[in-house]
Amino acid sequence: MKKILTSTLIGALALTLAGCGSNTQEREFEGQELHLYNWGEYMGENLISDFEDQTGATVNVDYFESNEQMYIKVANGESFDVLVPSDYMIERLIKEDLLQPLDKEKLNNLDLLSEDVMGLDYDPENEYSIPYFWGTVGIVYDKNKVSEEDLEKEGYNIFLDTKYKGDIYLYDSERDSFMMALKALGYSMNTTNEQELQEAYEWLVQAVETMEPEIVTDEIIDNMAQGRKALGLIYSGDAAYVMSENEDMGFYMPETGTNIWSDAMVIPKNAENPELAHAFIDYVCTYEASMDNSSYVGYTSPNKEVMDELSGEGGDYEGINAYIPRSGNDNDEVFKYDENIRAIIADLWSRVKVVASNAE
Template identity: 65%
Template structure:
C-alpha cells in the first residue's frame, strides 16, 4: 500500500514538473525555429537570436528592464533591510501598525496599486517616464524585502549588537560586521524576490511609464499584431541566466562550507559590501549611459524629440532609426493595443506629435477636435498614395490624415477543406453552413463580427437601424449555437497557418502572413461587400513639434521607408509603387496583400457612439451564448 502511495506521489510530482517546465522547453525549442511559426517547427536556425540582437527596440527594452530591476533591487534591499532592523527595535504597537501597512501592497490587487501610483504622479504633475517607473518599482519591492529580512532578525539574540559595541565596535561596525552577516540569507532572499518582481512586472509598469520607456513585459504585451519569435530567443537567454544564478546560489554555499580556510573566511566577511558597491557603481554607470544626451548636430531637427503613438508590432525594423539619422532628432514611440486605449490617453492630455489610429477613430478625434488639420504645403507625399485609400469617408480630401497601412477583412480558408463554390455562393453565410460545423474561427471584435453578419444579411455595416442590428445579433447567435465556432483574436494567424480549422474571419495583413506560410490557404472577399479599413497618420492638437511631425509623415510615405515598413510588417502599403512592387516580389501570388477591387458594397467604418454601444452589448451576449453552447 505504501509503495503504491509513493508511486502515485512520484507520478503526481512528475506531472506537476511536466506542467511547469514543458512550456519553457517548448519555448526554448522554438527559439531555434527557422520560420516565424510559433507552433510548427520547420528546421534549426539561429536567425531569431541574430534578429533579437539587431532589434534596437527589444534591446532597449531589455536594457531598461535590467537597469530598473537592478537599481530597484539595490535601493529596496537597503531601505527594506534598514526598515526591518528599525522595526525590530520599535514598540509593539508601532511595529504591528507598520507591518500592517507594509502588507497592503502585497494584499492589494496590482491594478489597485498601479492606478494609485498613476494618480499620485498625475496629481503632483510628475511627468511619466523612467523616473516614475523606477520609483514605482522601488515602492512595491520594499515590502517583499522587509518580509524576507524580518524573520531572520527575530531569530537573532537581541543583545548581539550591544555585545559587539561592548567589545569595541561602533554602531556602524556592529551593524555591518555583526548584524548584517547574521541576517544575510534573509537579505539575499529579499533581493532575489525584489529583482524577480521588478523584472517580471507588467501591470504597475504599464500604468506609470511614458515617453516611450517600456520594459520587456510591456513590449511583449503591445505586440498586438503578432508576437515576434525573437521573444522566444530573449526568453531562452533569460531562462539560462536564471538557471545559472540559481545553481550558483545553491552550489556556492556548499563549496563555502567545505572550505574552512581562514583567508577564505576573511574574504567572505567583506564580500557583501564589495558586491553592493560594485552593483551600485554599475547602476550609476548604466544610468549615466541611459540619460546621456547625444552630441550636438548640425542637422535641422537636432535636439528635438518626436513622440509617436502607434499599435504594437506595426513598425519596420529600421524605420525609426533611419529617420533619426536623416533628421538628427530622437524618436520615442509608445505602443497601444487598441484604438480605444489610444483615445483615452490622448483625450486625457497625453502629449504626442504623431498618432496612427484607425479610420473610425480618426473621425471621432476630428469630431472632438483632438487632431489638427495638416499643413498641405508641407505634405508632399499624397501624390504617391494610391487613389483607393485617398479621400475616404472618414477624412475627405485627406485634410487631417495620410494613410499608413490599409487592407480589408475577409475569409481565410483551407483550400483542401473549403469549396470555392461555397464561398462564392454564400459569402459570409458560409459561417452558417453545417458542413463546416466546429471548424471555424470567429474574430473577437464586435465591429468585425457585426460587419460580417450585416453583410451576410445584405445590410450596410454602418447601419444605425436597430431592427437590422437585432437581425445581425440573431445571425451571430445562430452561428455560435449551431456551428460551434472558436472565438479568437491573433491566435487565428498561427492556427490557420497550420490549417487547424477550415476557415475564419481575418484581416488581410494577417492573411498575407498565413498564405506565405501555407500554400493551401486562400483569402476571399465576399461579393456582398466587406470592410475596407485604413490606419493613418495624424497630428494631435498637443503636438509640440508640428514641423517635425510633417517631416515624419512624408518620410514614412516615401518609397524606401514604406517598402521596408510593409515588407517587414506584412500589411499593405498605401504607396502605389511599393504596393505593386511587393505584390510582384515578396508577396507574389498572395491576393490578400493587394485587396484593391471595385465593389460598391465595400465600406469604411464610420464612427457612431450609440451604434457601437449597441454592438458591444449584443456581442457580450453572443460570447456568453457561445460559452454556454460549448459547455452543453
C-alpha cells in the same frame, strides 16, 4: 580614401532622391524628440532607426491595443506628436476637435500614394490624415477543406454551414463580427436600424450556438498558417502573411461586401513637436520607409510603387490576392463613427460571447 568618398556621395544622393531632403537639412531636428503612439508590431524593422539617423531626432514609441485605448489617453490630454488610428476613430477625433489640420506644404511625398486610399469618407480632403496601411476583411480558408464554390455560394453564411462545425475561427472584434453578420444579411455595416442590428445579433448567436467556433484575435495568424482550422474571419494583411507561409491557404471576400479600412497618421492638437511630426509623416510616405513597413508587417502600403513591387512578379506577395485591397465592389464600405450604434454593438457582442461561453 577615394572609395570612401565615393560611397559617401552615393549615400547622400540616395537620401536626396528618397524625397527626404539632404542630410544637412534633415539634421535640423538634431536632439529633438518625437512621441509616436502606434499599434504594436506595426512598423518595419528599420523604420524608426532610419528616421533617427536621417533627422538626428529621437523617437519615443508607445503602443496601443485598440482605438478606444488610444482615444482615452488623447481625450484625457496626454500629449503625442503622431497617432496612427483607424478610419472611424479619426472621424471621431476630428468631430471632437482633437486633431490639428496638416500643413500640406510640409508634405512633399503625397503624390507617391495611391488614389484608392486617399480621400476616403472619414477625411475626404485628407485635411487631417495621411494613410499608413490599408486593407480589407475577408475569409481565410484551407483550400484542402473548403471549396471556392461553397464560398461563392454562401459568402459569410459559410460560418453557419454545419459542414464546418468545430472548424472555424471568429474574430473577437465587435465591429468586424457585426460587419460579417450584417453583410451576410444584405445590410449595410453602417446601419442605424436597430432591427437590422438585432437580426445580426441573432445571426451571430446562431453561429456560436451551432458551429462551436473558437473566438480569437491575433492567434488566428499562426494557427491558420499551420492549417489548424478550415476557415476564419481575418484582416487582409494577416491573410497575406498566412498565404505566404502556407500555399494551401486562400483568401475570399464575399460579393455582399466587406470593410475597406485604413489606418492613418494624424497630429493631435496638443502635439509638442508638430514640425517633426510632419517630417515623420512625410518620411513614412517614401519608397524606402514604405517598403520596410509593408514587406515586414505584411499589410498593404499606400505607396503605389511599393504596392506594385510587392504584389508583382518576384515580389514577396506575388499571386497573393489578400495583399491588394479589392476595388470596384459597390457593397464595400468604410466604417463611419456613430457613438450610439457603437455602444449598441458593443453590448450585443458581449452577449454573443456569453452565449458562446455557455455553449462550450
